[in-house]
Amino acid sequence: MSVMVRNNVRVTGRPDGRPMVFAHGFGCDQNMWRLVAPAFEDDYRVVLFDYVGSGDSDLSAYSPERYSSLQGYAQDVLDVCAELGLTDAVFVGHSVSAMIGALAAIREPARFGALVMVGPSPRYIDDEGYVGGFSAADIEELLESLDSNYLGWSGAMAPVIMGNPDRPELGAELTNSFCRTDPEIARRFATVTFMSDNRADLSRVPVRCLILQCAQDVIAPVEVGRFVHESIPGSELVLMRATGHCPNLSAPGETIAAIKAFV
Amino acid sequence: MSGVEDDFEELYEHAPCGYLSTLPDGTIIRVNRTLLELTGYDPGELTGGMRIQGLLAVGDRIFYETHFSPLLAMQSVVREIAVDMRRADGTRLPVLLNAVMRDDPGVIRFCVFAATDRREYERELLRARQRAERSEAEARELARTLQRSFIPPALPEIPGLQVAGAFRPAGRGDLVGGDFYDMYETAGGWALALGDVCGKGVDAAVVTSLARYTLRAAPIREPSPSAVLSALNRTLLRERAGRFVTAVYGQLAPVGHRFRLTLSLAGHPYPLWASGDAVGEIGRPGNVLGLLPRVRLSDVDVDLAPGDAVLFYTDGVVEGRRDKEMYGEERLRCLLGASRAMGAAGIAEAIVNEAVAFQSGLPRDDIAVMVLKIPS
Numbered sequence: 001m002s003v004m005v006r007n008n009v010r011v012t013g014r015p016d017g018r019p020m021v022f023a024h025g026f027g028c029d030q031n032m033w034r035l036v037a038p039a040f041e042d043d044y045r046v047v048l049f050d051y052v053g054s055g056d057s058d059l060s061a062y063s064p065e066r067y068s069s070l071q072g073y074a075q076d077v078l079d080v081c082a083e084l085g086l087t088d089a090v091f092v093g094h095s096v097s098a099m100i101g102a103l104a105a106i107r108e109p110a111r112f113g114a115l116v117m118v119g120p121s122p123r124y125i126d127d128e129g130y131v132g133g134f135s136a137a138d139i140e141e142l143l144e145s146l147d148s149n150y151l152g153w154s155g156a157m158a159p160v161i162m163g164n165p166d167r168p169e170l171g172a173e174l175t176n177s178f179c180r181t182d183p184e185i186a187r188r189f190a191t192v193t194f195m196s197d198n199r200a201d202l203s204r205v206p207v208r209c210l211i212l213q214c215a216q217d218v219i220a221p222v223e224v225g226r227f228v229h230e231s232i233p234g235s236e237l238v239l240m241r242a243t244g245h246c247p248n249l250s251a252p253g254e255t256i257a258a259i260k261a262f263v
Numbered sequence: 264m265s266g267v268e269d270d271f272e273e274l275y276e277h278a279p280c281g282y283l284s285t286l287p288d289g290t291i292i293r294v295n296r297t298l299l300e301l302t303g304y305d306p307g308e309l310t311g312g313m314r315i316q317g318l319l320a321v322g323d324r325i326f327y328e329t330h331f332s333p334l335l336a337m338q339s340v341v342r343e344i345a346v347d348m349r350r351a352d353g354t355r356l357p358v359l360l361n362a363v364m365r366d367d368p369g370v371i372r373f374c375v376f377a378a379t380d381r382r383e384y385e386r387e388l389l390r391a392r393q394r395a396e397r398s399e400a401e402a403r404e405l406a407r408t409l410q411r412s413f414i415p416p417a418l419p420e421i422p423g424l425q426v427a428g429a430f431r432p433a434g435r436g437d438l439v440g441g442d443f444y445d446m447y448e449t450a451g452g453w454a455l456a457l458g459d460v461c462g463k464g465v466d467a468a469v470v471t472s473l474a475r476y477t478l479r480a481a482p483i484r485e486p487s488p489s490a491v492l493s494a495l496n497r498t499l500l501r502e503r504a505g506r507f508v509t510a511v512y513g514q515l516a517p518v519g520h521r522f523r524l525t526l527s528l529a530g531h532p533y534p535l536w537a538s539g540d541a542v543g544e545i546g547r548p549g550n551v552l553g554l555l556p557r558v559r560l561s562d563v564d565v566d567l568a569p570g571d572a573v574l575f576y577t578d579g580v581v582e583g584r585r586d587k588e589m590y591g592e593e594r595l596r597c598l599l600g601a602s603r604a605m606g607a608a609g610i611a612e613a614i615v616n617e618a619v620a621f622q623s624g625l626p627r628d629d630i631a632v633m634v635l636k637i638p639s
Contacts (some may be wrong), residue, residue, distance in 0.1 A: 027329030031337060093331070134321065141322025147343040147389055148382070149326065179334055194325075216288065218316055219328050243288035245328040249336035250287060 003083040007049040007055040007076055011064035013041035018113070020088045020263075025095025025119075026193045027186075028179040032094055033112025035252035040259075042191050046092070047175050049080050053185040062185055070196050074103035081111045088113035090263050094248055095219065098192040098228075101196065102205045104165065109206040116259055118212045119245050121220040122198040126258040130199070133221045139194045146187055149225065163249070208260040209235040212247065212255065220247040236262065264272070274627060281375030282525030287483060288365070289371075301358075302311070303351035303485065315373070320347040331362075335371065339364045345382060357382035364498040373463050399542035405433075406439040411582035412442035413475060414631070415574055420451035424515070424522055429615045433463070433579070433629050438627035440465040440507075442577045443595050449482050451516055454491075457633050458531065458586050459577045470504045470553075479511065486529035488512040489560035492552060496529070499553035507553040511546065511575055515635070522567045522637060535596060536565060537572045537603040542596045570639040572603045572610060579628035581617045590621045 003009065003220055010089030012032065013020075020040050021031040030048040037046050052066075066072040076098060079090065091112050093101035099262040105112040116189035122133045125139065127235030209232050222239070238258050242251030269272065280297030285291050291309045299306060302318075316324050323346035328549040333344060334341045341362045343543025346357040359381075361374040386437070388631060388635030410432060418426045427446050446453060454480045460471045474495060483492040491512050511534060513526035526534065533544035549560035566571065576595070595614070602613045611634045618630050 025329070028333045032333060035339070036274040069377045134325075138321040138325070141320055142325045143322070145320075145346065148385065179337075180329060215604070216314070217328075218324050244332060246333055246336065249333055 002078045006052060006058045006061045007080055008058075009080055010048040011039075011045065011085070011223065012048075012103065012172070013046035015045060017043055017045040019047060019084070019089035021047040021049075021080070021086070021089050021091045021191055022077045023081065023093045023097035023101060025093075025097050026189050027095075029181075031179070032246065032248055033092075034095065036092075036248050036255055036259075037054060037254045041250075045084070047080065047089075049076075050051065051076050051189075052252055053189060054178075059182055059185070059201065062182075064188060067188065067192065068206065069192060070100050070103055070198065073097075073100045073192075074107065077104040078108055078111065081108070081181050084100075090114045090116065090259075092259065093118065094122075095245065096196070098211075099196065099198045099201075102201055105207050106201060107202050112207045113161075114210070114263060115205065116209045116210045116262065117228065118255070119214060119217055119220045119225075120211060121224045122202055122228060122231070124194045124219075128194075130227070131221070131223050133218070133224065134194070139190075142190060143187055143193065146183065147188055148185040178214070199227075200233065202228060203233065205232050205235075209261075210258070211237045212236055212240055212258055213237060214240050214242045214244055214247050216243045238262075271374050281358075281373075281377075282618055283309075283315065283373040283375055285315050285371045285373070287369045288353065288369065289316050291315055291318075292370070297374055300507075301350075301356060301375065304547070308351070310409060313427065316349050320349060323347055325415075328422075328488045329345070331360075332393060333464075335362055337366050339366075345378070345385070366484050376516070377498045384479075385563050403437050409439045410436070413471050415445055415447075419448055421456075422516075422618060423520065423637065425638060426455075427611040427634065427636075428608035428631070428633045429611040430632075431615050431619055431626055431630040431631065433626050435625070438463045439468045441471050441508075442629035442631035444575070444631050444633050445475060445478065446633070447479065449514070451514070454482055455515065455573045455575070455635075457513060457577065457631060457634060458508055459579075459631070460508050461506045467506060470506045470508065473502060473504060474508055474510070487562050488514055488525055489549070489562045492549070492560050493498075493527045493558060494526050496552040496555075496558050500556060507551045509551055509578075513575075518566070520569060520637075522635075524565045524567055524573065524635070525562050526565070527562050529558065529560055532576060532578055532592075535572075535574045535599050536567075538568065538570070542600045567635070569637050570603075571637050572607070574599050574600065574610070574614070575633040576614070577629065577631045579626060579630040580614065580632060582628060583618050583622045583626055585621055590618060592605050594621075601621040606638075607634040610633070610634045610636065 022037050024030055024032045037155045040046050053062045089112050091101040101115050124134050125131050195250030211229050217218055229235050242254055247255045281301050282295040283298055284293040289469045291313050294309050344360045348358050350356050357378050359376040361376045362371055364371050414430050433440055440463050444457040446455040460467050477495050483489040484540040485491045487496050509530040511528050511531045513524050516523045528546040529549045533546050536543055536545045544567050546563050548560045550558040581590050581592050602610050603604050611632050615633050619626050
């Protein structure tokens with residue numbers, strides 16, 4: 001199984017341009033970048049992919065052991081970089097992917113020239129002297145919420161959809177056709193994401209770093225954005241007018257402008 | 264027509280579901296009476312700058328931001344999302360949300376259906392499903408543990424002879440099967456056994472276990488391989504095992520740099536012997552065990568020289584199918600011939616890998632092999 005198929009890698013833009021890799025967070029797939037990525041295709045070699053277990057990745061490549069920590073997801077990023085021979089890439093990571101990008105850059109600094117973190121959080125659960133925004137009980141509640149919302153995934157339909165990737169109309173009849181994933185994998189990804197603690201890694205990020213912080217983001221509150229900014233030496237923090245956790249969808253123009261100003 | 268149903272204000276305010284409209288960022292701008300009644304808030308309490316995220320339980324808030332919002336942004340409509348709303352008195356109201364996003368003007372409209380009973384029922388179903396999944400995992404683990412007991416954790420170290428065994432369960436290994444093998448030291452050398460109990464599941468496992476310990480105990484009284492297999496036949500009939508067994512049993516004795524293998528077959532595929540450039544069958548056919556009170560079995564001697572390899576296997580190897588084509592003994596002979604220069608473990612691995620790959624990775628039957636190899 002090639003990495004290109006395994007991670008549903010899509011490469012567009014200028015073949016000789018500087019690489020720009022967009023990575024989705026927990027909850028969806030590379031569709032999250034559909035309003036942002038095209039704006040960079042004139043100047044950059046744009047790379048989109050799905051983590052194993054998300055989107056149209058090869059679910060059979062998922063292993064609970066490999067993906068039991070964010071390092072497993074960072075390995076997906078490094079595998080994609082190696083497959084495409086990327087160096088000096090701009091890595092744009094949304095949500096948990098901001099930390100995944102940081103881990104990947106720490107492991108193989110030569111691959112990356114800059115890191116754009118959209119709504120990052122190094123730890124979601126409150127700790128002594130640290131406000132992450134959530135308690136352990138909140139995360140337990142999220143897992144229950146995931147259990148109640150299989151989002152168009154049913155045992156009967158899944159094989160039909162997975163077995164016919166060339167016939168999307170089979171999936172289109174489902175109520176919520178985007179961001180569909182195996183609920184068991186989603187649950188594990190949620191646990192890995194929200195139980196992670198990467199505060200100690202921040203000071204080791206070896207590349208230029210931009211932090212995009214939204215207003216009223218319940219997932220990654222502004223205090224967390226400031227914490228990330230203060231912990232990564234030389235990083236830039238941009239407080240966006242956009243609200244919520246997904247400026248890549250709700251405010252693509254502002255997101256594009258902030259990334260362009262940085263790179 | 265009754266005039267009351269022409270009154271849109273009335274239709275909106277007292278609709279049979281809650282209505283709630285927000286700005287794209289979730290700020291609540293309008294709610295109907297039904298929603299206020301469902302949630303217990305006063306008029307104006309929700310529309311004073313509060314966001315819908317604030318109405319949700321914290322776990323659901325994360326779900327809203329990571330799933331609901333992206334979905335709505337991408338497809339403009341989201342249906343049947345199950346969340347809990349927080350009522351004014353702090354209690355929770357399980358609801359189902361449908362939403363549409365209108366770009367012009369930028370607004371999200373929600374339908375809020377109270378779903379207390381349905382959600383409780385769904386939670387019960389979910390709990391039942393989780394219990395079923397746990398039981399299934401336990402059963403699978405039990406099957407694997409039981410299966411592991413049918414093959415020794417390690418084979419004996421024999422000076423001047425390499426031995427290796429390999430086993431692959433059928434399918435995903437959910438069902439305990441009947442293949443087994445064993446090798447152990449005896450008074451005059453070593454003994455080896457490999458067999459296949461007909462069928463699968465717990466009943467077959469009981470017989471497999473019976474066969475394995477009978478074959479371990481029998482050599483104390485029985486002098487020859489055929490006598491050991493006859494003893495197993497008597498035991499199977501006496502215990503009314505109700506399943507037949509095919510097996511090969513062999514004794515190995517060192518003779519200088521060579522080994523003498525004495526073996527007996529009971530309804531089992533012939534072992535293959537690779538010597539020089541030739542690969543041939545060894546043994547004489549005998550009756551399957553567990554069916555007839557008297558079985559015809561015979562012993563055959565083979566002298567193994569340096570460089571020789573002997574392969575014992577169960578029918579799962581040769582009867583594996585790709586579409587209608589069977590793997591077959593001819594392919595197995597060729598593979599043994601081609602891999603005879605390898606060590607015993609290498610040969611065993613090559614055979615199991617090819618047999619599994621032939622069936623696209625999901626073998627239909629258990630596969631067990633044992634390999635003896637005298638290094639050159």
